[in-house]
Amino acid sequence: MSAKTLTISEIFHSIQGEASFAGWPCTFIRLAGCGHGCAGCDTAYAENNGIELEIEEIIKRTLTFQAPFIEVTGGEPLLQPAVYPLMTQLCDLNQKVLLETGGFISVEKVDKRVHKIIDIKPPSSGVSQHNNPENIRLALEAESIHRHTFEFKIVIAGKEDYEWAKSLLHEHCLTDSFTVMMGVAFGKLDPGELAEWMLRDRLRARLQLQLHKYLWDPSRRGV
Template sequence: MSETLLVNEIFLSIQGESTYAGWPCIFTRLSGCDSSCTWCDTRYASGKEGKNMTITEIINQIESYDTPLIEITGGEPLLQENVYALMRQLCDRGHTLLLETGGFVPVDRVDPRVHKIIDLKAPSSGESEKNCLKNIEYVIASSVLQKKTFEFKLIIASRQDYEWAKNLLSSWGLTDHCTVLMGTVFGRLDPAELAKWILEDHLHVKLQLQLHKYIWNPDTRGV
């Protein structure tokens, strides 16, 4: 039987987050998530909405866009077992591949060629206790070369979230090991306020905005 995945959508857009922000990117959004973050902006992908596609069908659709940068996202993409084979085959074909994961699942099985963007959920998400701290341990223990394929993302909705994030970064020394991104929950916290806090505390983090929400209506799907 062919390996299949439940795909919510595949589309071409501008990468809105991560250190790759601004580049044209093909997004493959997989369906299914077993968490309930309060400020999730892709809740439509958390269930079983989508189409079962073989890995070959997915790759053919991705490559029809003729764009070298690809992201696998969700939902929580790592909940579908066949995603590991999909990522491996895309890497074998020479693509630059990003994985965006909610941070609840260990990433140690992900092909080392994949650039891994790992969320660390702040208290306002309602899910911070589910953060997989093994991912932090894995990054710290990885070789110098492997560390370049990781980045952590912290989304902040309040001063409480910021203080939590600052303490987490300090306790793990995380910014010494990989890039850390810090952004705001869209419409909940003014990015200028977060920028002020980062500068006051001299945090070695990269402030990010969700570019796609400024380019298009923030509720628009497929962008």
């Protein structure tokens, strides 16, 4: 892989199913490779078998769909060095670029124009010890004009995850300044139960459903 190529799992056009842009048409650039091994990973197929493409070719294919948003995702997109120039070049073309990252790698080098959706992995993921605290620090220290480009996402599988997430949010006052999306691990927790907990605790986070899993077969790729 050179500084100008990326290993891509898939490029596809769909409805954004998560985060604060849920419901918008979006083109997804899914980069191959991750290695974190989160329990319940729903994109394990992106771990291997990508194809190598030049940045110019990725941009050409992506723009074909003329979507209002482009999301760079994975796998773990920040593992591949060429992802940074890819995002910058898309921003230079006046595209609205979203990045979804697993939260293990610092987003410091990401172009400031990119909207960063940063996962915070709870205990049930089995990898919560690898959450990179740098990302919360960068968000809290961001200049006010860039703060809206940080957003956090936590996927809750049960009560232990919920209580863990609640104390983390309180510790950093994250919901005072940032959108925090709370979703359920599909099939593991009833979203209605999470909603009850959030309302009871007056938690100022946003409940998210993974729209694409309700629109299409939850195991389908490329949606």
